[in-house]
Amino acid sequence: MSAFHAPLEDILTTRQLIAGQQDMTDYDSDISASVITQFARFAEEQIAPVNGIGDAEGCRLTPAGVVMPEAFKPVYNQLIADGWQGLSAPEEFDGMGLDKFTAAGVSEIFSGACHALQMVCNLVPGAIAILENFASPDQQKRFIPPLARGEWLSTMCLSEPEAGSDLSRIRCMAETDGTGWHITGEKIFISGGDQNLSENILHFVLARTGPAEKGLAALSLFACQKLHDGAANGVKILRVEEKLGIHASPTCHMRFDKARAELIGEEGAGLQSMFTLMNHARIDVALQGVAHAQQSYQLANAYAMERIQGRKKDKSPARLSDHSDIQRMLSEQRVLALGSRAMCYTTLHYLEAGNQPELVEFLTPLCKFFCSEAGIRSADLAIQILGGYGYLREYQVEQIWRDARITSIYEGTNGIHARAMVTRNLRLARGKAADDFLGLIKKLNDGHSRLDSAIARWEKLRQIIEQSNDPEAYAQDFTQLSAHLLFRSIWQDLAKKSEGKTMFSSSLAEFACHLAWPVQTVCLNVMDA
Numbered sequence: 275m276s277a278f279h280a281p282l283e284d285i286l287t288t289r290q291l292i293a294g295q296q297d298m299t300d301y302d303s304d305i306s307a308s309v310i311t312q313f314a315r316f317a318e319e320q321i322a323p324v325n326g327i328g329d330a331e332g333c334r335l336t337p338a339g340v341v342m343p344e345a346f347k348p349v350y351n352q353l354i355a356d357g358w359q360g361l362s363a364p365e366e367f368d369g370m371g372l373d374k375f376t377a378a379g380v381s382e383i384f385s386g387a388c389h390a391l392q393m394v395c396n397l398v399p400g401a402i403a404i405l406e407n408f409a410s411p412d413q414q415k416r417f418i419p420p421l422a423r424g425e426w427l428s429t430m431c432l433s434e435p436e437a438g439s440d441l442s443r444i445r446c447m448a449e450t451d452g453t454g455w456h457i458t459g460e461k462i463f464i465s466g467g468d469q470n471l472s473e474n475i476l477h478f479v480l481a482r483t484g485p486a487e488k489g490l491a492a493l494s495l496f497a498c499q500k501l502h503d504g505a506a507n508g509v510k511i512l513r514v515e516e517k518l519g520i521h522a523s524p525t526c527h528m529r530f531d532k533a534r535a536e537l538i539g540e541e542g543a544g545l546q547s548m549f550t551l552m553n554h555a556r557i558d559v560a561l562q563g564v565a566h567a568q569q570s571y572q573l574a575n576a577y578a579m580e581r582i583q584g585r586k587k588d589k590s591p592a593r594l595s596d597h598s599d600i601q602r603m604l605s606e607q608r609v610l611a612l613g614s615r616a617m618c619y620t621t622l623h624y625l626e627a628g629n630q631p632e633l634v635e636f637l638t639p640l641c642k643f644f645c646s647e648a649g650i651r652s653a654d655l656a657i658q659i660l661g662g663y664g665y666l667r668e669y670q671v672e673q674i675w676r677d678a679r680i681t682s683i684y685e686g687t688n689g690i691h692a693r694a695m696v697t698r699n700l701r702l703a704r705g706k707a708a709d710d711f712l713g714l715i716k717k718l719n720d721g722h723s724r725l726d727s728a729i730a731r732w733e734k735l736r737q738i739i740e741q742s743n744d745p746e747a748y749a750q751d752f753t754q755l756s757a758h759l760l761f762r763s764i765w766q767d768l769a770k771k772s773e774g775k776t777m778f779s780s781s782l783a784e785f786a787c788h789l790a791w792p793v794q795t796v797c798l799n800v801m802d803a
Contacts, residue, residue, distance in 0.1 A: 276576055276670065278322035280314035280383045281568050284612065284777065289375050291771050291778075292619045301373045301626065309372065310379040313358065317387040320349050325388040328522030329673050333469070335514045340468035340524045346391060350471045353395070354424025362399050363422035364406070367414065374622045381558055382615070386565035389677045390522035394427060394466040400554030401428035401478060408495070408539035408547045417476060417497060427472040430551050431461040431479040431528065439690050441480065441545065442489040448481035448496055448535060455537055457481050457498055457530040460512075463684070467526025468500070468511045475500040477509065478551060479535065480544050495544035496535035508533035519676030553638055555685045557618060560641035564615045566649030566678040570656035571607035573671050577660050578604060594659070603659050607652045609765065609786040612777065614645040616764045617757075620714075632707035633714065636699050637760070639691040644757035646681035646688065653678045692753035696745040700736065700752070708736060711756070718763035724787060725766070728759055762787050 286307050293301060324345040331343040353359065362377045363369020377399060384392040398421050405414050405421075420426040437443035446459025457479055461467075468475065477498045484492025500509050508531040515525040539547045578594035586592045594600045621637040624630050653675035657664035664671050682688045700708050712733070719725050732755055739745045739752060769783035 276573055278318055278325070278387050278569070279572065280317055280386065281572070281611075282311060282314050284568070284615065285310060285379045285382065287772075287777055288612065288616050288619055288768070289379065291768055292616060292623050293375060301375065306373065306376040306379070309361075309370075309376050310383070313380045314383050316352070316356065316358075317383045320352060321384065321387040321391065324349055324391070326670070326673070328388060328390050329519075329677075330521075332521035333514060333524045335468075335511060339470060340511060340514060340526070342394075342469050342471055342524070343522050346522065347471060349391070350395075350424070357423075359395065359398055359424035360422030363402050363418060367402075367418035367422055369402075369418075369422040374626050375619065378557075378561055378618060378622055382561045382565045382568075385562040386569045388522075389562060389565070390520045392562070393520060393523040394469055394471065396558055397428050397430055397466065397551070397555065398422075400430075400551035400558075401476065403554055404478065404495070404538065404547055404550045405497075407550055409497075413497070413536060413538065420474070421476065425472060426474045426476050427466060427469065428476045428478065429464050429466050430548070430555065431464050431467075431477050432548065433463045434460055435462055439687065441493065444480060444482055444493060445486070446479065446481045446530065448479075448483050448494060448537075455496060455535045456508075456532040457496060457535045458532055459530055461528045461530070462526075463515070464526045464528050465523055465684075467524060467528050469524055473501075478538070478548065479530065480548055481535075483541050490545050491542055493544040494541045495538045495547040497538050498530065498533050498535035502534050517680075519673070519679055552685065556638055556642040557621065559681050559685045560614070560618050560645035563645035563647070563649030563678065563681050564611060564618060566674050566681070567607065567611040567614055567645075567652035570649070570652040570671060570674050571604065571611050573669070573674075574607060574656040574659040575604055577663070577669070600659055603655045605782065605785050606789060607655050609782055609789060610648040610652050612782070613761045613765050613786055614641075614648040616768060617641050617644060617760055620760075620764060630710055632703045633710035635702055636707040636711045639686075639695060639699065640753070640757045640760055642685065643688045643691050643753055644761060646678075649678040649681055650675070689750070692749040693746055695753045695756065696739050696749045700739060700745070705740075711760075715759055715763050718767040721770070722766050725759065725762055728755075728762070732756065732759055 290303060293303065327345045328343045333340055333342050357370060360369035361372050361380060365371040381396060402418055402421055405418050421428060432441060434444055434446060446457065446461060448455050448457045479496045479498050480493050481496055482492050483494040499507055501507060510529045510531065512527040512529055517525060578600050581594045582591050583594045584592045586596060618641050621634060621641050625634045653671060656671040657675060660669055660671060663669050715729060735748065735752055735755060739748050765783045765786040768778040769780050772778040
């Protein structure tokens, strides 16, 4: 088995190249680098060693609740003792108040070291963002500090047995008796729905406060504690799902039985509030994809550099890395990891700047779509590079593939994000989001003519979709084309800005521009008509 090594140089170089494009408030590159470096050391020494243990042991449901792998508890205790759960929380609420770039670096390293533990911990920043934007001052004072200190963890409770991606079918009810709200109903696929790491859990629950015929307009957001004033609060775990991957992340089927809860924000505006948490989670899932792509490359490259296989033309022993087919696969892994990370950091750059919210809304699903697929693809390539050994548990890459596979499904399947791209995002703010995206692509390609034909294709397809009575028919094509255009454009821009550095070399940029995946025969029936 190979030890986990955090990709510090890749993260810091990419971050600096992108952050340097434009000034951002409250961003100090030296402090950020120091924090990420410190977390990398912690992840390598303490988090990564429990990854395989968690995969083998999983978590289990007992009469007392969900029990996590025993090795996780001391790691979590150290995590909160060092203040990592409050990394991006406001200082006034016991957090560090650091920027999104720093949080992204930490999140990627955390996912690479142990996806399952990261899953349980990393909904907290999104939960805090909900409270900052929609909760009352009193709720903020009571809820944010224990989350920032790691005393509490949080969940996002949307899906139900009869309401998966179609949230209008939610039947979980919230009723008030004049003194407070009570929630009754079931939720499924709840990550971290219960665990024995934190003292308490703050569940964010989307529940109905109006008649079913009102659909989404009757959904409100509630904060429901597992323990209310130290006592059980009518929250029961019915089962923990047995899954392909992330075995140590408890995916729970839950029942709320008149559980006491507090309304967050306005009644009937629950979906808007929950989207704050969902958008955080989608970028976080994209970073999980980056982590899987990176870790798959590291393991495959290390193996290929050592494994003797065949002979060179001069009859001397050859390593796997000497063979052109292996070089092709390693290059694909490399450009996917670097490019997908840069896509996330570009999105976070505009999110931190705060002056183009429509562009951020357009870029976020593209990152989730592309980076999750990149992680799965890279893990699959790692298995192929290692051959029969890649199929064995001992060499770790099969676990990466199993863990990575969920990322294209949860936080909105990639197909749903593709549909939203053509039904909502393309028209967001009367087309301003798409205009801003096109402006970004042209800016990134300033001085390059390589992608002119691809840009022209994108503009033509956009026009076709806007005039179509069935835009969903073009959803997959448009999203793939948009994501790959962003990926290639960023590669061209960073190769130019890095001034010949090996990481973003012109040869890798050239490879990225000719990479067929994931765009295969995108829109050929339309574009060549």
